[in-house]
Amino acid sequence: MAELKALVFDTFGTVVDWRGSLIAELTEFGRQRGLSVDWAALVDAWRGAYRPSMDRVRKGERPWTLLDTLHRETLDRLVQEFGIKGLSEDDLRHLNLGWHRLKPWPDAVAGLTRLKRKYIIGPLSNGNVALLLNMGKNAGLPWDTIFGSDLFGHFKPDPETYLGVCRLLDLAPGQVMMCAAHNSDLRAAQSLGLQTGFFPRPAEHGPHQKQDIEADGGWTVVAKDIEGLAARLGC
Amino acid sequence: MAELKALVFDTFGTVVDWRGSLIAELTEFGRQRGLSVDWAALVDAWRGAYRPSMDRVRKGERPWTLLDTLHRETLDRLVQEFGIKGLSEDDLRHLNLGWHRLKPWPDAVAGLTRLKRKYIIGPLSNGNVALLLNMGKNAGLPWDTIFGSDLFGHFKPDPETYLGVCRLLDLAPGQVMMCAAHNSDLRAAQSLGLQTGFFPRPAEHGPHQKQDIEADGGWTVVAKDIEGLAARLGC
Numbered sequence: 001m002a003e004l005k006a007l008v009f010d011t012f013g014t015v016v017d018w019r020g021s022l023i024a025e026l027t028e029f030g031r032q033r034g035l036s037v038d039w040a041a042l043v044d045a046w047r048g049a050y051r052p053s054m055d056r057v058r059k060g061e062r063p064w065t066l067l068d069t070l071h072r073e074t075l076d077r078l079v080q081e082f083g084i085k086g087l088s089e090d091d092l093r094h095l096n097l098g099w100h101r102l103k104p105w106p107d108a109v110a111g112l113t114r115l116k117r118k119y120i121i122g123p124l125s126n127g128n129v130a131l132l133l134n135m136g137k138n139a140g141l142p143w144d145t146i147f148g149s150d151l152f153g154h155f156k157p158d159p160e161t162y163l164g165v166c167r168l169l170d171l172a173p174g175q176v177m178m179c180a181a182h183n184s185d186l187r188a189a190q191s192l193g194l195q196t197g198f199f200p201r202p203a204e205h206g207p208h209q210k211q212d213i214e215a216d217g218g219w220t221v222v223a224k225d226i227e228g229l230a231a232r233l234g235c
Numbered sequence: 236m237a238e239l240k241a242l243v244f245d246t247f248g249t250v251v252d253w254r255g256s257l258i259a260e261l262t263e264f265g266r267q268r269g270l271s272v273d274w275a276a277l278v279d280a281w282r283g284a285y286r287p288s289m290d291r292v293r294k295g296e297r298p299w300t301l302l303d304t305l306h307r308e309t310l311d312r313l314v315q316e317f318g319i320k321g322l323s324e325d326d327l328r329h330l331n332l333g334w335h336r337l338k339p340w341p342d343a344v345a346g347l348t349r350l351k352r353k354y355i356i357g358p359l360s361n362g363n364v365a366l367l368l369n370m371g372k373n374a375g376l377p378w379d380t381i382f383g384s385d386l387f388g389h390f391k392p393d394p395e396t397y398l399g400v401c402r403l404l405d406l407a408p409g410q411v412m413m414c415a416a417h418n419s420d421l422r423a424a425q426s427l428g429l430q431t432g433f434f435p436r437p438a439e440h441g442p443h444q445k446q447d448i449e450a451d452g453g454w455t456v457v458a459k460d461i462e463g464l465a466a467r468l469g470c
Contacts, residue, residue, distance in 0.1 A: 066405075068405070120372065128403075129404070130404055130405035130406075133355060133379060133380055136379065137379065144368060144372065145381040146379075148403070150403065168363075168365065168383070168385065169365055170303070170363070
């Protein structure tokens with residue numbers, strides 16, 4: 001096995017709790033505005049549009065588009081569908097930037113801080129650089145650098161993302177570990193020669209989550225969470 | 236004036252002391268190997284080839300090439316010209332990576348740490364991402380992210396670099412400050428609408444430096460060094 005030099009992390013669900021963060025923020029927003037909305041349902045629908053909206057770009061049905069823009073288009077549609085009235089352009093912009101303010105899972109900052117002493121660490125996410133950078137500043141994530149999908153003009157699982165990171169790092173794929181709570185992300189990375197690190201986030205999708213409860217591939221490392229990954233890697 | 240959100244820094248000479256670092260490292264290398272070489276002259280010649288080698292790329296006389304590669308080509312030539320014998324491929328690779336191990340000026344880490352509390356900070360350098368990332372890890376530079384020239388396929392002062400950073404940050408040029416000890420770098424950034432921060436590095440080129448001893452343009456902020464810049468910006 002090649003000497004490991006860098007760890008890159010999926011972010012939404014893996015490092016930050018998108019569902020809990022957005023439901024909490026929107027619930028508070030609704031309370032202040034006196035809006036009666038099923039915010040959990042809205043957040044699940046928002047995230048539900050994530051993969052289909054990126055797939056339209058991945059299939060070439062529309063040109064390269066930032067995730068910030070895809071999020072905003074979905075939000076505009078959901079505001080209509082949920083019958084939410086009285087939101088200004090500033091309100092909508094603010095709510096869309098909720099994705100820049102997601103909160104980390106409890107082990108994330110401590111685990112990343114330990115890993116950073118020995119390895120290069122960065123997100124490799126479908127988020128754009130500005131989103132991931134703002135998220136990192138807000139959440140105190142100690143990234144060494146930011147790998148956003150706009151650096152490559154591709155969303156995961158396109159090979160251009162995983163291999164693009166290796167090229168920018170001037171490392172062989174075997175010197176880089178893709179870390180994620182999603183087996184499919186690791187499957188794509190492993191097929192290109194990257195090492196793989198899995199830890200489950202069984203509450204990512206709420207109380208009834210069925211997928212990604214456990215590792216379902218031959219990953220390089222399987223751990224409980226990011227602190228567990230740091231322990232397994234001797235950090 | 237737009238609200239300042241991000242500061243991007245030239246690195247070679249501005250944040251790190253390339254000349255002093257390389258002369259010290261090569262002198263020690265030569266001592267261990269029993270080599271008698273004018274290492275200061277070699278380092279000055281190495282840096283002397285920096286701008287011409289990039290300009291060949293900028294003029295389209297050769298395709299996009301990483302600064303690591305340009306540095307290596309120059310080193311190979313200078314090893315011949317200085318009559319240095321007995322270096323292996325591993326030696327040459329190690330010496331070329333001296334640019335990844337440059338030492339920061341004494342105020343750099345403390346000043347950047349102060350600025351990071353309030354602003355996004357990153358290098359905007361002609362170095363490639365891997366070079367700047369390794370330099371940052373080695374020197375303890377607390378960058379939020381890394382803007383290497385390979386993200387843009389252009390070297391400064393091409394507009395694609397300054398404007399590319401604004402695009403990735405999703406900020407207007409007026410929300411971004413280019414910080415450098417080189418007036419020409421700031422002139423290019425200012426012409427594109429960026430804010431500008433100057434502080435001199437009068438020993439960058441050694442004891443007989445003539446250029447960039449002081450600010451020669453109408454820069455947004457002029458300070459003594461990076462700690463002075465932090466103070467001027469209320470950090």
